[in-house]
């Protein structure tokens with residue numbers, strides 16, 4: 637499932653269409669993908685100019701002229717890509733915006749992603765403005781993290797890190813990475829975690845991911861857990877460790893950790 641940096645990577649895939657006029661719009665036949673907007677409403681994008689993309693955690697927002705904003709998320713399998721201007725939509729292309737030189741495609745095989753369209757004259761839609769501060773935002777303070785940890789003191793750290801209201805953009809691999817870099821077992825009660833240390837590690841992981849994965853899908857450092865966590869048989873990259881990593885289901889999600897560097901609680 638795309639997390640912070642992967643979402644930023646995908647949002648940038650529509651950049652070839654920046655400053656271009658949308659000539660026509662294709663919407664697929666699955667209304668579920670357009671949860672809050674009737675599919676026919678997307679025809680209003682025809683004639684507008686694509687201006688800007690931004691992301692917030694796992695959310696994406698695309699600004700068009702005439703005060704139109706397209707927002708959405710990728711769900712588990714969504715992706716944004718471009719095609720030639722005559723691109724014939726596939727069964728999984730739920731939204732295609734055609735310009736003179738390219739086609740901006742939102743493809744999703746499993747339909748957990750979705751988009752909506754809002755009209756708002758000059759500022760992003762209200763729902764966007766009320767999103768919680770992102771981890772790299774100055775408002776993501778140690779005090780905020782401390783308050784969050786105390787309010788969810790008994791939640792296992794790994795599970796709590798997936799809460800988008802507190803940690804926008806953090807998904808399964810980032811949460812495992814945070815636990816690994818803090819050398820804490822994923823089951824550690826959140827109330828016992830040092831908020832300053834957690835904030836520092838979260839910010840460092842976000843910053844590095846945005847400079848690697850978000851730019852060109854390049855690998856994060858080999859000292860991270862991330863490259864080794866995806867399948868059984870991975871070894872801990874810790875200095876002088878090399879222990880076989882553990883992969884277990886924790887609250888419905890696969891958690892991966894090093895039993896030596898992150899002993900049980």
Ligand SMILES: [Zn+2]
Nearest residue numbers: 872877894897
């Ligand atoms: Zn280890």
